[in-house]
Amino acid sequence: MKEKFTTLVSTGVPLPIENIDTDQIIPARFLKATTREGFGDNLFRDWRYDSAQNPMADFALNQSRYSGKILVAGKNFGCGSSREHAAWAIYDYGFRVVVSSFFADIFKNNALNNGLLPVVVSDSFLRSLLETLERELNTSITVNLQDQKIKFNDREEWFEINAYKKTCLTNGYDDIDYLLSLRNEIKEYDLSHA
């Protein structure tokens, strides 16, 4: 069972960059752990720290004025590798929602499989949210999974999420539970297609 997701009210961290790939989210040299925990320390490692391991002041995650459980990022977030470590790192760091106008496929799946909700919004909603977050710190964002709505100030938008994945997130289910219930049918298929 995973943590259940219903409604999240939080401030957000803006990252107005497009095509943020999984090698930025968690560089390959940090993929060597054999458990799922602890990846948050290395989230956006090479953007957060310089080569002497000092925090880079201009990166959003290092700025105390930004905080919250919602990461707001530019288009095509999560492109690149299939490493689920990217979703683990974002979750482990403390984010529960990523907002963007476009997500790469595998990342989206990985996020959903780990209780991290990818919220796809329109380009104009995204632009306005990014601008607002930079201007009005402490802007509160509400993500309501049941109604599939995201809201800040007086702007609200409906977002799409697959009905099955929604059920899984709301109840903390895993895909594997359903697949295990099909074991006999799968066995049969396997035998007839050897």
Next chain:
Amino acid sequence: MSNRPKTIFEKIWDAHVVKRAEGYPDALFIDRHFIHEVTSPQAFDGLRKRNLPVFNIQRTTATADHNVPTKDQHLPIKEALSRHQVETLRKNCAEFGVELYDLGHPYQGIVHIIGPELGLTLPGMTIVCGDSHTSTHGAFGNIAFGIGTSEVEQVLATQCILQYKPKTMRIEINGQLGKGVVSKDIILYIISKISASGATGYFVEYAGDTIRKLSMEARMTICNMSIEMGARGGLIAPDETTFTYIKGRKFAPIGAAFDEAVAKWKKLATDEGAKYDVVLTFDAADIAPMITYGTNPGMGIKVTDRIPTPAELKEISAQASFTKSLEYMDLQPGAPLLGKPIDYVFIGSCTNARIEDLRLVAGMVKGKKKAEGVEVWVIPGSRQVEAQARQEGLDKIFEQAGFELRSPGCSACLGMNEDKVPPGKYCISTSNRNFEGRQGPKSRTFLASPLSAAAAAITGKVTDVRELM
């Protein structure tokens, strides 16, 4: 089932649906599951926690590739965490009974290179691996795609995966390729046209007479990079080229079983009149030797073109990311790339480390020497590729040219093992990703074909390979 004409993708998908239930994604049966050391440990842990065996070990094959050193492979891996990951794979495979082609095994190599060369990758299959370049296998006419670790666990436990059917895209390329243009240029060209996210949500079928004339190796290079335009995967309908390649491979069907299989595989091709969600057409004559200048594979140009300026971008919103990217690369908008000095040349990765790639490079450098100050690594994709290269005497050609032929692995494709490009250095690379830090922290990557990489090794700068031909 109706007699509605179907694409090859639909035929394979529909044949593998074990269960389609209202409100659920399809439960798709997986014929072949490849695993490696990086994305599998947490999945095996999951099995252990649930007290489950691997569903069908016959359908599961493991190798070690991402973490492995390409020098002194017979010695224990020096870096403790890499060693631990490879040892964990060993332990997991032994405990669950999964076949492992470990370091030193004659079949070891990059997971997407060994599947095809062992005849484990066949037409009509569904294939997954916890690695996005699983799309490589699609060159044989199958549905192959990368998955995350939770999904690796699902497949280990149930031999199935829950998936929604993606949309389909047909990319057709017709006509004659120009001098110096190889399959890597075709795919870099397509990605530069449709962008790094242009095929997200789609499964791509490559077709057209240009594709038909390509070897299996060349087709694999194209399918390999499908993911770099966001596609779930890419495939090419099997034909005589495919069947000839498969025949006689270690795990391929033999004798009557092979003939039977071929008869079945021939029926896979897309039916006349089948519909795709999107169809794109390109003319092979428009393609030239390509190179990337930025930090995603969509940022590519013809090697003779200049880098675009922010004002030339189609989308205004992309300007900030574009500028950031050029800053990282320390390149000027509007400048040419031709003649730009380079420091490293990497010939390797699951995109371009097959025997044909090595032959191309050897053909280009035979009797020549690399430029002073340039470091050149040639990393074969597998033990078998390495053995073949040595047998053909390519190692001698490389040695005379000052190139270093090493042992197989992912190497400098990703900064996870010992082979890293140092900060600030420029590397012309035959791999698939030019992301920031991909080849090592602060490294700068130009993606290109093996031919173009070989040419750059000789001149020490970004070169139009046609001038050396």
